[in-house]
Amino acid sequence: MHVHLVQFHLHNxxxxxxxxxxRDYGRWLAAGRPHGRRPELDRYLVGPPIxxxxxxxxxxxSFIALPQMVNRIIAYVPAPPVLGAAIxxxxxxxxxxxx
Numbered sequence: 001m002h003v004h005l006v007q008f009h010l011h012n013x014x015x016x017x018x019x020x021x022x023r024d025y026g027r028w029l030a031a032g033r034p035h036g037r038r039p040e041l042d043r044y045l046v047g048p049p050i051x052x053x054x055x056x057x058x059x060x061x062s063f064i065a066l067p068q069m070v071n072r073i074i075a076y077v078p079a080p081p082v083l084g085a086a087i088x089x090x091x092x093x094x095x096x097x098x099x
Contacts, residue, residue: 002062008075012049
């Protein structure tokens with residue numbers, strides 16, 4: 001899996017009952033997506049979380065997404081640059097005025 005514009009760590013993976021979740025999610029959609037009845041992924045998790053393999057550790061921009069596994073990532077999203085006077089165009093050395 002590849003995530004654009006961020007770096008991240010693969011925190012862990014956990015098995016889940018994918019076919020059961022897919023079936024129940026499809027039923028929820030067919031019922032018109034009733035509020036408060038969407039299947040919760042936590043109810044389909046199996047066993048404890050598993051740490052990433054050694055070759056999948058560290059800062060990354062992609063990882064191997066294994067079938068029937070939930071992958072949890074911790075992402076670093078840098079703050080956008082601040083726009084300000086430093087990049088404002090100037091005329092004759094002075095910022096423009098608007099009136």
